Amino acid sequence: MSRIGKLPITIPAKVTVTQKDNLITVKGPKGELSQEVNPVIKVEVEGNTLTLSRPDDERQNRALHGLYRSLINNMVIGVSEGYKKELELVGVGYRVSNTGNILDFSLGYTHNIYLQLPPEIKVETKSERNKNPLLILESVDKQLIGQVCAKIRSFRKVEPYKGKGIRFVGEVVRRKSGKSASK
Numbered sequence: 001m002s003r004i005g006k007l008p009i010t011i012p013a014k015v016t017v018t019q020k021d022n023l024i025t026v027k028g029p030k031g032e033l034s035q036e037v038n039p040v041i042k043v044e045v046e047g048n049t050l051t052l053s054r055p056d057d058e059r060q061n062r063a064l065h066g067l068y069r070s071l072i073n074n075m076v077i078g079v080s081e082g083y084k085k086e087l088e089l090v091g092v093g094y095r096v097s098n099t100g101n102i103l104d105f106s107l108g109y110t111h112n113i114y115l116q117l118p119p120e121i122k123v124e125t126k127s128e129r130n131k132n133p134l135l136i137l138e139s140v141d142k143q144l145i146g147q148v149c150a151k152i153r154s155f156r157k158v159e160p161y162k163g164k165g166i167r168f169v170g171e172v173v174r175r176k177s178g179k180s181a182s183k
Contacts (some may be wrong), residue, residue: 001030002027003066004049004065004066004069004070005052005065005066005068005069007034007069008047008049008050008051009049009050009069009072009073009076010048010049011045011048011049011050011052011076012028012048012076012080013048014028014029014080015027015028015079015080015105017045017050017072017076018111019043019045019091021165022036022037022038022039023035023036023037024036024037024043024072024075024080024101024181026072026075026078026091027079027158028076028078028079028080028140029077029080030079030080030082030121030140031073031078031079033078033079033140033141034067035071035072035075036069037063037072038068038084039102040054040055040061041054041064041068042054042055043068043072049094050068050072050076050127051154052065052068052069052072053065055162067180074142076142077137078140078141078142079140082138082139082140082143083138083139083140083145084087084112084136084137084138085136085137085138085140085145085146085149085167085168086130086135086136086137086168086169086170087109087134087135087136087149087152087167087169088133088134088135088139088168088169089105089107089132089133089135089156089165089166090132090135090163090164090165090166090167091107091108093106093108094106094107094133094164094166095133096127096133096135097125097127098123098124098125101110101116101117101119101121101123102114102116102117103115103117103123103125103152103179104153104154107149107155107156107166108156110168110176113155115151115152117137117148118144118148119143120139120141120165121137121138121139121146121148122137122138122139123135123137124136124138125136125138128139134169135151135152149151149168152166153165153166153167154167158171158173158175160173160174161173161175161176161178
C-alpha cells in the first residue's frame with residue numbers, strides 16, 4: 001500500500017472541495033485551484049476529510065494513488081495558507097527590481113534580464129544597504145511557484161568557489177577550496 005496515498009486529507013473550515021466527474025476543485029480564502037484526476041483513482045469527500053482509493057496494487061495505480069493525494073493536499077494547503085518563497089541574490093552588483101509582475105535582474109551580464117511572471121504570483125523585492133537583495137514570491141499554486149523559482153535560479157546558479165548566485169534564504173552552499181589549497 002502507498003503510505004502517502006492512504007493518509008486522509010483534512011479539509012480546513014473555510015475550504016470547500018467539489019468533485020465533478022474527474023475534476024477536483026478546491027476553493028478557499030486565498031483562491032481557487034483545480035486538478036484533473038485519473039479515472040482509476042476514486043476520490044471520496046466525507047465531512048471534513050477527503051480520501052483516495054485505488055482498484056488494485058498494480059504498479060501504475062500505486063504511483064498515481066500517492067501522486068494525486070499529494071497534489072490535492074498541496075491544493076488544500078495553497079488555498080488556505082498559501083506558499084511563500086524567498087530568494088536572495090549573492091554577488092557584487094547583483095540587483096533585482098519589479099514593476100508590477102515584470103522582474104528586472106542585473107546579474108553581471110552585459111544586459112539586464114527581464115522576466116514576466118504569471119498573474120497568480122505576487123512579487124516583492126527588497127534592497128537594503130549592506131544586505132543582499134531579496135526577492136519574495138507568494139502564490140497558492142505550489143507547482144507554479146516552484147517552477148518560477150527554478151527559472152529564476154537558472155539565470156545565475158550558485159557557484160561553489162565564491163558562493164555567488166541566486167539562492168533560497170537559508171540555503172547552505174557547499175564551498176570548494178580553490179587550486180591554492182592543495183599546496
